[in-house]
Amino acid sequence: MEGMAVMKAAKYIVDYLVRQGVTHVFEMAGGAIAHLLDALAEREDIAAVSMHHEQAAAFAAEGYARASGKVGVAMATSGPGALNLLTGIGSCYFDSVPCVFLTGQVNTYEFKFDDPVRQNGFQETDIVSVARPLTKYATLVTNASRLRFELEKAWAIARSGRPGPVLLDIPMNVQREDVDPELMEGYSDLAEEEEIGCTLSVEEVRQAAAMLRGASRPMVLVGGGVRSAGAVRELRAWLAETGIPAVCSLMGLDAIETDYEWNLGLIGSYGHRYANLAVANCDCLLVLGSRLDTRQTGTRPETFARGAKIIQVEIDRAELGRKVKLDLAIRGHLKPFMSTLAAVWGEEAQKGDWLPWKDRLTRYRKRYPTGTFGGSGSKIDSSRLMKASDRDIDPNRLMERLGEALGTDAVICLDVGQHQMWASQSLPVEGEARLLNAGGMGAMGFGLPAAIGAAFALPGRRIALVAGDGGMQVNIQELQTVVHWRLPISVFVLNNRSLGMVRQFQDLYFAGRQASTVSGYSCPDFVKVAEAYGVAGARAASWPELNRLLESLTAACIGDPFVAEIAVSPNAAVHPKLGVSRPIEDMEPLLSRRELHRQMIVPPLEEP
The missing domain is CATH 3.40.50.1220 (TPP-binding domain)
Incomplete structure (x- = not known):
């Protein structure tokens, strides 16, 4: 803090982010964060990454944090902007990812506080009360002199113990006040460190x-x-x-x-x-x-x-x-x-x-391999891939081949759906390769923004996204962010022309009635969509086509973004799968009772 002169509060906030090593802030513009955006624009050592939806900004901050090990930061304006962050905030909370979310708020003299009306200021929303169950800490900063304390507290809480998200809601009049850093109270995290009980026996x-x-x-x-x-x-x-x-x-x-x-x-x-x-x-x-x-x-x-x-x-x-x-x-x-x-x-x-x-x-x-070549733990024999049917692309084998093509330093982001399970079963992770999975929130639309965050966190690394046709459409607008920054993200869309995970559930428990997963659902030509954004694209509907595509990927240097649409059977299912009320050893397709009992050392259970 030594040597800092009186400055505008918004500039102080951005200066604090820089001192914490933050290089990118993911945001979508709005009036209630205009002062913060202006302060970011004046700096060359930190960049504002303008996303096209606040949910995507939150997921990008999560991807940045998970890939880098640092704290991710996202910003949104008041009202709808702040509310749109919530899915990403919840994802960070459930999956223990340290992120700080900054939301703009109406001026304090417009905020309703305890007034029993619905709203005073335009786009006023009590985001702190809404977000509190999904954060480790959330507060409204009503006094600019408290900014140092709250920022330092936010950083400490986000990283300590079980990491997670923190939200600071900052009214516009607080952002534009002048502050003297020398006179601002700091924060001591001693109490938090003692509370989490770090002493190991x-x-x-x-x-x-x-x-x-x-x-x-x-x-x-x-x-x-x-x-x-x-x-x-x-x-x-x-x-x-x-x-x-x-x-x-x-x-x-x-x-x-x-x-x-x-x-x-x-x-x-x-x-x-x-x-x-x-x-x-x-x-x-x-x-x-x-x-x-x-x-x-x-x-x-x-x-x-x-x-x-x-x-x-x-x-x-x-x-x-x-x-x-x-x-x-x-x-x-x-x-x-x-x-x-x-x-x-x-x-x-x-x-x-x-x-x-x-x-x-x-x-x-x-005895029980998941993929054709054994899934996780087995080496890949690429020559055997060429013996496969020209028409059928088995998803588990696709993941084995994709992992081989991407190499040992790729950061692979998975969206949510059947493709996520096929990849988690069979995509090899070797060397410094990373696999960013959406866990507790399990939100479709996670993958592309997370890949954007990872690309900023780890420049020079190969970044890949594996998505389904359903999840890809949730935040498909972020292809423009990829194009704007020329991010080297390779996108692989597994297209089975359905919302496959729910469709598989319907096939099991709803007599095959595929409401809103097949009937009522549709998807575009993803290669044409990519080209409309200015991204090169290709498609593969057979093994020879897929192998040519992946061979070109292996030979290529990291460079421009790319979208590949890979056709998968509309009836493809994730196997094996654990049914309701069964112990984990008793997966579908069910083994014969004699076969299962032969494989058990622990006494088998009675049928559910």
């Missing part, structure tokens, strides 16, 4: 290590908390040392590499059958940074890993043991936990390699 870590060492069939479940805690390197090193088998939640998929020999990939509702069988039959399960959502445990959480001693490591006190009975609950940050676990593990000689258990897992993987 070494004795509890030793107990966890002893439980894993003493197990005959150990497993690790890798959740999204590993990535958000910055513990990826520590986890990978420890797994390489121990050779313990691992599975992943949807949010944890890019925390360990696909080619780690004992990575069994995705578990849960759309996971691999072999991964679910592994969890069902393990006798000790270490859960790292996962809240054990129903999409992982199934709708009968009491049956999840029922033969195992379960250890959960989690920063959020409310999530410890909430869904599944634990044998050991450890509250703390995952990064120091992994470092401490590696240290105490090295204090004793390594036990055996759990060979009988690993032999069984190998048999599971060979």
